[in-house]
Each structure stands twice: as C-alpha cells, then as structure tokens.
Amino acid sequence: MGLVSGLSLPAAGQVVLSGILGGRALLLVGASAPKAVAPGETVQGVRLISLDKDSALLEQDGQRFTLRLGESPVQVKTGAGGPRPANGRRITLTSDSAGHFKSQGSINGQLMQFVVDTGATVVSIGRADAERMGLPFLGGQPVQMQTANGTAQGWRIQLQSVRIGDVEVFDVEAVVTPTAMPMVLLGNSFLNRFQMHRVSDQMVLEKRL
Secondary structure (H helix, E strand, O other): OOEEOOOOOOOOOEEEEEEEEOOEEEEEEOOOOOEEEOOOOEEOOEEEEEEOOOEEEEEEOOEEEEEEOOOOOEEOOOOOOOOOOOOOOEEEEEEOOOOOEEEEEEEOOEEEEEEEOOOOOOEEEEHHHHHHHOOOHHHOEEEEEEEOOEEEEEEEEEEEEEEEOOEEEEEEEEEEEOOOOOOEEEOHHHHOOEEEEEEOOEEEEEEOO
C-alpha cells in the first residue's frame, strides 16, 4: 500500500511529492508526467536522497531540501544558469486555506520551507533542519526554551542570509530549537527588515531602505 496526495499539477520549474508507493517517491517535476523514483535516482536534475513514511529528502546542485506529502510545490531549476540575482525589494505571500502564509526560500543558500510567524521574536529552525543545512549551532549561545516536555536547551545563532524569491537579507538572528519543526518560522528578526501590510488574502513585505 502507498500514500497518494490530491495536489494539483505543479507549474513549470516546480517539484511536488504526490505519493509514496512501495519504497519509491512519486515525483512531479514541472509539467512532466509523474515518475516513481527510488533513493539514488534522479529525475530532471532532482535526486532522491532518502524516503520517509510521509516525506522525501531531495537534492539539486548540491542543495538538499525536504518535501512532505500535501505541501505546496517547491521551486527548482529546470534549465541552465543559476538563480536570479537577489536584488528585489518586495515579497508577496498568499495565505493558505488555514490563513497561514507559507513560502519556499533559502537559508545560507540551502532550500527551506517557511511559514510567517509574527509572534516569534526571531527566525526559528528545528534541530534536524539545522543539522541538514550544516549550521554550526552547537557553537551558538545556549538558550532555555519551553517545549511540550518542559524546558530544554536551544541555541541562538546568526544566519548569513535568508532569501525568498529575489529578495535577500543578511545577518539574521535565529534560534535552533531542540525538537524537529515542520517548517522554519519566519519571525521578527526577518520581518522587521520590511514594511508589512495586508491586502485581502495577501501579505506584502517591502524591504526597508
């Protein structure tokens, strides 16, 4: 038996995990037909590293990222050339059905999935994601954090860069939590670099001068 999500087809340059069937990930890359991929195999430049019960670890051009069943498609490169220059000033996010603002982006050049959290003081990253990105968080400042199981130690660090689309900011304060998190929380250490306003179901972030 396998798991198959009901996501629609991704747009050009996007990849989505549409199912997990018999130890293979069912990947849709751009407008191509879905392909069952085993760990170690590659489809259109995207390599499957490992597979879990509801997620897949992928790699493209040395950058690793995680896709989960039911999540929005992730942008990937499907042609020659590198990413667009990070000289933009505006980010526009559209809320999902639960009212959350989510986006794919990168931390220190590593692809990640973000969700906006205006109540978080700083960007928050789960330990598993921090380890996957190779962040040297164990050398950061120890901090005490409240978890479901009580108080635990986290680490305060500085990120070289956080990028969404063609907008990038540098030297961003963050904390690494001792527990895993489904997404990186975009807290105010990132959001305060922007003027923020809501228009219907959209959040617009204008980079401060």
